[in-house]
Amino acid sequence: MLTKRIIPCLDIKDGRTVKGVNFIGLRDAGDPVELAARYAREGADELVFLDIAATVEKRKTLVELVSKVAAEINIPFTVGGGISSKADVSALLNAGADKISINSSAVKRPELINELASEFGSQCVVVAIDSCFAKEEHVVHINGGRKARALNTIQWALEVEERGAGEILLTSMDHDGTKAGFANGLVSEISNMLNIPVIASGGAGNMQHFVDAFIKGHADAALAASIFHFEEVRVPELKMFLKEKGIAIRIES
Numbered sequence: 001m002l003t004k005r006i007i008p009c010l011d012i013k014d015g016r017t018v019k020g021v022n023f024i025g026l027r028d029a030g031d032p033v034e035l036a037a038r039y040a041r042e043g044a045d046e047l048v049f050l051d052i053a054a055t056v057e058k059r060k061t062l063v064e065l066v067s068k069v070a071a072e073i074n075i076p077f078t079v080g081g082g083i084s085s086k087a088d089v090s091a092l093l094n095a096g097a098d099k100i101s102i103n104s105s106a107v108k109r110p111e112l113i114n115e116l117a118s119e120f121g122s123q124c125v126v127v128a129i130d131s132c133f134a135k136e137e138h139v140v141h142i143n144g145g146r147k148a149r150a151l152n153t154i155q156w157a158l159e160v161e162e163r164g165a166g167e168i169l170l171t172s173m174d175h176d177g178t179k180a181g182f183a184n185g186l187v188s189e190i191s192n193m194l195n196i197p198v199i200a201s202g203g204a205g206n207m208q209h210f211v212d213a214f215i216k217g218h219a220d221a222a223l224a225a226s227i228f229h230f231e232e233v234r235v236p237e238l239k240m241f242l243k244e245k246g247i248a249i250r251i252e253s
Contacts, residue, residue: 003248004214005045005221006235007199008228010035012051012065012081030229033068039228040073042235043252047073048169048223050101050128051081063095070096078126078169084112086119093120101169103128104142107151110163117164126199127165129153131186132173138186141173157190168194169223171201177226179205187217199223207233207241214247 010032036047049069051062066079079092080101089100100120106113106127116125130141131153138153157168170190172183182200191198197220200213204224213222227233242249 002220003045003250004219004242005199006210006238006242006249007046007048007221007223008035008039008044008235009048009050009201009223009225010069011225012049012062032065033072035229036069037072039235040075043239043250044075044235045221045250046076046078048078048101049080049097051079063091066092066097067095080126080128084109086115089116089120089124093124099124099126099167101126101128103130106160107140107142107156110159113160113163113165117166122164122166122196125165126167126169127160128169128171129156129160130171130173131183153186154190154193157194161194161196165196167197167199169199169201172203175203176201178203179227181205181209182213182217182219182222184212184217187213187219191218191220197221204233207238210238210242211245211247214242 012032032049039047049066070077076098077096078099078101079097080103083089083092083100083102084105092100102112102116113125113127131138132141140151140153140156160168168190170187172186175181175183180203182203187198187200199221200217200219201223204210204222204227210222213219228235239249239251243251
């Protein structure tokens with residue numbers, strides 16, 4: 001049985017970790033290098049680093065900061081924000097990233113998924129999908145959740161897999177930062193349709209929410225930010241809780 005993964009997420013703006021609710025109202029959550037090192041020590045399975053303003057501000061992810069984070073951790077590291085070319089990916093991989101995450105650039109030019117999967121391998125390509133429920137359907141949003149597209153989330157997830165993505169990072173904008181639980185209905189629907197892993201993101205508020213994401217949502221991994229940053233939930237205690245609930249999870253010996 002494949003173990004489930006716990007993934008802290010560092011949303012970065014101006015070199016600092018930030019966190020908001022429903023993608024707005026950002027507040028400072030600490031130094032990303034220090035947080036990354038802590039999560040690696042605590043036994044997180046992976047780390048995701050998203051430069052949330054890179055696409056909006058038309059600039060590239062902070063490669064220097066990525067390099068500093070990579071030097072402090074020994075767990076898989078996914079980086080996203082403003083990536084739109086093979087050159088961008090090469091720079092990030094050379095800086096220490098293990099995988100890259102694309103979102104807006106993939107929606108605007110879906111062929112990018114094919115190109116990156118062909119060049120670097122599907123295992124390197126994570127497609128992030130920011131989804132919001134509107135007019136009776138789940139709709140894809142881009143530019144840090146600021147712009148809706150006439151694109152159904154489920155159909156886009158299917159296309160993403162077909163084009164060669166190795167994983168999907170699925171964020172419910174409706175649940176993001178609310179601490180009311182993951183969007184397990186949507187996560188389950190997509191997880192059951194695809195053959196690639198789905199990371200549930202948006203809404204974690206307590207340890208039971210992770211259990212629900214794995215059992216009800218059939219997620220392969222669960223990602224959270226603020227509850228880890230502010231130590232409302234700590235990774236070691238969460239993993240012990242999951243193990244007690246019968247979830248297959250990696251525990252440091």
